[in-house]
Amino acid sequence: MAAETPRFLCAPGLKIEHQERMAELRFAQLNQALGKIEATMERxxxxxxxxxxxxxxxxLATAVQSLVTFAP
Structure with a gap:
């Protein structure tokens, strides 16, 4: 088995990971907000x-009432 190469942590790599995590959180928050909007629209x-x-x-009640008053 080949040994895994260790991940090299550097500032640009950490910045990209941070941006990916923030994008995931924003999409999760957006999906939650859309779910609330959909529920409100259904109500x-x-x-x-x-x-x-x-x-x-x-x-219909008004029509029936007018028919009843004119009928003998």
Whole structure:
């Protein structure tokens, strides 16, 4: 088996590793923020549909009520 060559730590190498780690952390934070935004959008969409169904129900109730008052 060949022996592994030891990693040589130098300032540019450490700087690149630091930048890679920061990029990973930023992407993780971005993914977390996007997850929160998606959850908020889903809640908003549910509220919107509930509002639409409520408006349709009121319109239908008004139509039925007007038919009932005119029917003998």
């Amino acid at each position: 908003l969409e549910k509220r919107l549909w509930l509002t639409v169904y409520g408006v349709v129900a009121v319109i």
